[in-house]
Amino acid sequence: MPEWNEYRIAIPRDGERMNNVSQLVEVHHVVHPPAARAILDHGSIRAGIVHDESRMNQTRHAVIWLSANQWQHGSLYGTVQFTFPWLQLIAGKHFYWVEAIRYQNPAYRILITDKDLGSLKFLTPYDPSVDRGPLRERNGNWYWNSRDTSEFMVDGDLDLSHCIEFKGVQHKRNGCRLYGPGCSERNNSAFVTGGRMLAYLLASGNHALDPALRIQTEGLSRSLSPSVDQGVSGIWFDLVTADAARFDGEVRQRERSVPIVRGALALLGAGRPYEARELVAQLNDETVFRAALTAIVNDHFGIDDWRLIS
């Protein structure tokens, strides 16, 4: 009996709902802010050698990790999430069953590659349209076992031009796979983290995620993606609301307010909110701050019609 048998799913019939099966549309890569900043600077998620107890650690094969899971009680892997469309990711690729790991939430691992890895005997070729495991395909629709943890390893770097969503997510409160119980991110709000990552992009003029941030939601008359609106709300909360901004300075002119706010965004993006707030305090009032922030967002995307949601 194949190892994946324990994780198998049935494909739902039309209109049928199954509580351990979901349609597979997108997958996510979650990291902490320092790793996220490195990814943004590089413009892609870089593949790395597998170090954990995986069968893959016998090879020098470099992979990136993606999962379809969204964690109601927070992620074990960090607070910043990059999302990619499944169909684009797997086009023309082969699948190999790697293993299942018996964590508290069992994880099944499938390798996605454009190479023929038949020579690696610890891998088992897996055909999602034939094999009855945790990942299945029928008539172009994909399904995954959403009761357990999906871990997809993709060999090769993943360019951010394919990313379709970028946002902050909640960290698991009582655990971190990378930093253990000492992780400083565990109690951070997803809202604030999303704001700080957007601040990093805006301040540094990094355009790696512009394709994702330009995706508009049908029916919403907004000129940029909801990630931008949420991120800017996070920035506003962090710099104005959270610590009751003082705005006791003299600065009113655009030529001075924009560089000050851009500097505050750089500090915020680097995780230094207290100093960012000190800079913003040099502005004369909230209206000056709003105008400068609006100008920075429009300037970044080369548009002029984006406004803060009031």
Ligand SMILES: [Zn+2]
């Ligand atoms: Zn952590």
